[in-house]
Amino acid sequence: MLDTSLSPLPPVVHGAGDPMLPVKTRIVDRKQETADTFTIELEFENGSEFTFAPGQFNMLYTFGTGEVPISISGTPGTSKNIVHTIRDVGVVTSALSGLNVGDKVGLRGPFGTYWPIESCKGKDIVIAAGGIGLAPIRPVIRHVMENRDDYGRFIILYGARTPEDILYPEELGQYKSNLDVEVWVTVDRADRSWRGHVGVITTMITGAGFEPEKVAAFVCGPEIMMHFVIMNMNRLGVTNDQIYVSMERNMQCAIGRCGHCQWGTEFVCKDGPVYRFDKVEHLFNIRQL
Amino acid sequence: MELRPRSFAGQLKADQLNSLIDALLDQGYRVIAPVKRDAAITLAEIRTSESLPQGWGDEQQPGSFRLTDRGDTEYFGFAVGAGSFKQYLFPSRRKLLDIDRHDMSMTKVEDTEKPLAFLGARACDLDAIAIQDRVFMGSDFVDPFYAKRRNECIIIAVNCHRPSSTCFCTDAGKGPECRSGFDVALTEVGVDDDHRFLVETGSEKGTALVNNLDLEATTEADDAARQEIIDRAVAAMQPALPDTDIPALLKAATESPRWESIAERCLNCANCTLSCPTCFCSGIEDVTDLDGTHAERWQTWSSCFTMDHSYIHGGSIRRIGASRYRQWLTHKMSFWVDQFGMSGCTGCGRCVTWCPVGIDIREELRGFAGDALEATTNEEATA
Ligand SMILES: Cc1cc2nc3c(=O)[nH]c(=O)nc-3n(C[C@H](O)[C@H](O)[C@H](O)COP(=O)(O)OP(=O)(O)OC[C@H]3O[C@@H](n4cnc5c(N)ncnc54)[C@H](O)[C@@H]3O)c2cc1C
Ligand code: SF4
Ligand code: SF4
Ligand code: FES
Numbered sequence: 001m002l003d004t005s006l007s008p009l010p011p012v013v014h015g016a017g018d019p020m021l022p023v024k025t026r027i028v029d030r031k032q033e034t035a036d037t038f039t040i041e042l043e044f045e046n047g048s049e050f051t052f053a054p055g056q057f058n059m060l061y062t063f064g065t066g067e068v069p070i071s072i073s074g075t076p077g078t079s080k081n082i083v084h085t086i087r088d089v090g091v092v093t094s095a096l097s098g099l100n101v102g103d104k105v106g107l108r109g110p111f112g113t114y115w116p117i118e119s120c121k122g123k124d125i126v127i128a129a130g131g132i133g134l135a136p137i138r139p140v141i142r143h144v145m146e147n148r149d150d151y152g153r154f155i156i157l158y159g160a161r162t163p164e165d166i167l168y169p170e171e172l173g174q175y176k177s178n179l180d181v182e183v184w185v186t187v188d189r190a191d192r193s194w195r196g197h198v199g200v201i202t203t204m205i206t207g208a209g210f211e212p213e214k215v216a217a218f219v220c221g222p223e224i225m226m227h228f229v230i231m232n233m234n235r236l237g238v239t240n241d242q243i244y245v246s247m248e249r250n251m252q253c254a255i256g257r258c259g260h261c262q263w264g265t266e267f268v269c270k271d272g273p274v275y276r277f278d279k280v281e282h283l284f285n286i287r288q289l
Numbered sequence: 290m291e292l293r294p295r296s297f298a299g300q301l302k303a304d305q306l307n308s309l310i311d312a313l314l315d316q317g318y319r320v321i322a323p324v325k326r327d328a329a330i331t332l333a334e335i336r337t338s339e340s341l342p343q344g345w346g347d348e349q350q351p352g353s354f355r356l357t358d359r360g361d362t363e364y365f366g367f368a369v370g371a372g373s374f375k376q377y378l379f380p381s382r383r384k385l386l387d388i389d390r391h392d393m394s395m396t397k398v399e400d401t402e403k404p405l406a407f408l409g410a411r412a413c414d415l416d417a418i419a420i421q422d423r424v425f426m427g428s429d430f431v432d433p434f435y436a437k438r439r440n441e442c443i444i445i446a447v448n449c450h451r452p453s454s455t456c457f458c459t460d461a462g463k464g465p466e467c468r469s470g471f472d473v474a475l476t477e478v479g480v481d482d483d484h485r486f487l488v489e490t491g492s493e494k495g496t497a498l499v500n501n502l503d504l505e506a507t508t509e510a511d512d513a514a515r516q517e518i519i520d521r522a523v524a525a526m527q528p529a530l531p532d533t534d535i536p537a538l539l540k541a542a543t544e545s546p547r548w549e550s551i552a553e554r555c556l557n558c559a560n561c562t563l564s565c566p567t568c569f570c571s572g573i574e575d576v577t578d579l580d581g582t583h584a585e586r587w588q589t590w591s592s593c594f595t596m597d598h599s600y601i602h603g604g605s606i607r608r609i610g611a612s613r614y615r616q617w618l619t620h621k622m623s624f625w626v627d628q629f630g631m632s633g634c635t636g637c638g639r640c641v642t643w644c645p646v647g648i649d650i651r652e653e654l655r656g657f658a659g660d661a662l663e664a665t666t667n668e669e670a671t672a
Contacts, residue, residue, distance in 0.1 A: 064577035255430035259570035265627035288612035
């Protein structure tokens with residue numbers, strides 16, 4: 001299904017032929033992950049199934065407040081459930097946070113490019129995520145775990161602000177219990193209970209000791225974090241054509257029409273959000289583009 | 290320019306112009322044409338040729354627009370005004386959805402407007418429409434509203450012969466001659482003695498329309514009369530853009546200090562993006578009524594000159610004026626080519642005229658070209 005070129009998937013329009021028309025979903029499950037982050041599971045009211053590739057996102061609409069781009073965080077493929085992990089940071093995400101099981105959410109999507117898990121078969125997979133950046137990359141983790149034989153080494157590097165902010169701690173713990181998965185978690189600021197790494201995620205990259213030419217790296221987090229992760233990867237011999245990043249821009253339409261997500265030549269909503277880094281390195285380094 | 294033999298559908302006497310407008314009205318069109326309003330020329334709905342700015346001309350300079358009363362009978366003796374046909378195909382504000390709180394049922398707002406007839410579109414307007422066609426109808430996600438209006442509309446173009454000092458369609462676009470993208474094209478000739486319109490058709494829709502009119506046959510001399518109009522327009526325009534690969538020039542200039550120097554003059558008023566006939570940015574506004582039972586989603590034009598445009602949680606991406614001006618000019622002249630396979634500028638000059646401080650993109654582009662030339666000369670000198 002997925003090819004190597006990261007070309008956008010054929011468009012799926014659930015909204016009666018109009019990609020700007022949200023489709024009604026209902027919240028079937030809600031879980032508070034951390035103080036400001038929660039996961040909701042949605043189902044279409046009409047019972048349709050939903051198919052997505054890891055790294056793609058939906059536009060979620062809450063009544064009267066607005067619509068925001070949110071990555072899909074469940075297991076990739078086709079299912080009735082649509083999983084989103086969301087950090088409450090402002091108007092719309094706070095409205096989403098206030099919703100309960102049974103409440104309605106409008107959904108448009110899925111949109112955008114994806115992490116190339118098919119073409120990276122046989123590679124050593126290195127994941128580097130910062131903060132809420134773990135949510136958009138969780139579909140990759142789940143896919144690799146479910147298809148463990150298809151991949152070489154599997155290294156997950158994750159940085160959170162504090163121990164309380166660590167997302168999916170149980171799930172990370174489960175992965176860590178597999179002898180052939182390395183999970184490294186670091187926090188910016190520790191408390192007394194934390195006996196793990198303290199410091200920025202980049203300090204763990206040297207510790208990971210992978211074979212550079214076998215690596216496919218998937219990086220998701222704030223731009224400054226991605227910048228330093230990539231710099232360190234490069235230092236270890238991983239080249240930019242082995243690194244994939246997910247970009248974040250203001251998005252109003254998600255279909256390449258409103259212009260808000262422009263990043264130089266790119267419409268991040270449809271040409272991205274996932275890019276092979278060598279293709280966009282020249283843009284990444286221009287300030288305020 | 291070489292004289293190309295024309296096949297005119299015929300000629301329409303100037304005093305018969307209303308028969309064309311009547312034919313459009315009879316066919317159910319809303320006719321949109323230039324009119325004189327306040328101290329400028331703008332577009333509005335008309336029902337008769339008397340609403341056209343007959344006898345009026347314009348003098349446009351960076352930062353200024355002035356009407357001139359020529360006192361003759363010419364109907365289309367001016368260049369383009371502030372408004373463009375964009376506002377009819379892609380309105381500045383439009384309701385998308387009505388939403389009911391109770392079951393969150395969503396109702397799409399259907400377009401109930403009559404089909405549009407654009408009378409007096411210039412070559413740069415035709416270019417702009419072709420560019421927006423690419424944006425709104427050229428991808429997998431066709432905009433149904435735009436597509437409906439666009440497919441229903443009829444375009445009656447007019448060949449320019451009095452470009453203003455801010456026009457540069459010969460450099461940036463395909464003007465001033467209307468070559469494609471019209472249903473009917475008119476050339477206004479013989480204002481002083483034998484005032485009439487030479488009529489060409491560009492589509493079946495156009496042919497069907499003019500077949501209803503009482504057109505007279507043209508003569509062989511009319512080819513030359515038409516060509517004279519075009520030639521006059523070409524001659525009136527100065528070479529404006531630097532003779533270089535502008536998309537590459539701007540890509541190489543992302544870190545140029547010149548952006549800062551432009552930003553010092555720029556007011557961030559967004560007039561350029563709003564008057565530009567190709568700018569397509571829009572945002573969504575969500576509103577609810579007072580008791581919160583009903584919500585609406587509106588699409589409104591937006592501009593890359595505002596901080597909102599690039600806002601993400603934590604702050605805007607383009608925080609300083611220089612980066613916003615860079616986005617506007619580089620998008621228009623460079624990134625657009627990568628995105629849509631064509632430039633985003635038609636050379637209509639609106640952004641030059643309607644800039645309150647008279648920033649002239651032609652001059653700025655020449656500035657960037659000068660900087661690049663200087664840099665290579667210096668390199669050669671030190672090599
Ligand atoms: C492709 C993509 C995937 C994302 N995936 C996730 C995810 O899985 N989980 C998660 O918690 N967050 C994710 N985000 C970020 C999320 O979209 C923003 O946090 C959210 O838009 C903030 O909206 P707000 O109304 O709560 O905030 P406010 O600060 O009140 O923002 C007001 C408006 O600005 C715009 N805006 C603000 N921040 C952003 C932003 N970061 N990106 C785009 N538009 C923004 C929106 O239109 C928003 O409604 C993603 C962003 C993108 C672009
Ligand atoms: S950039 Fe200026 S001259 Fe070019 S099409 Fe837009 S308004 Fe006209
Ligand atoms: S980004 Fe700016 S220049 Fe480009 S279309 Fe949008 S408003 Fe116009
Ligand atoms: S979000 Fe509208 S163009 Fe990308």
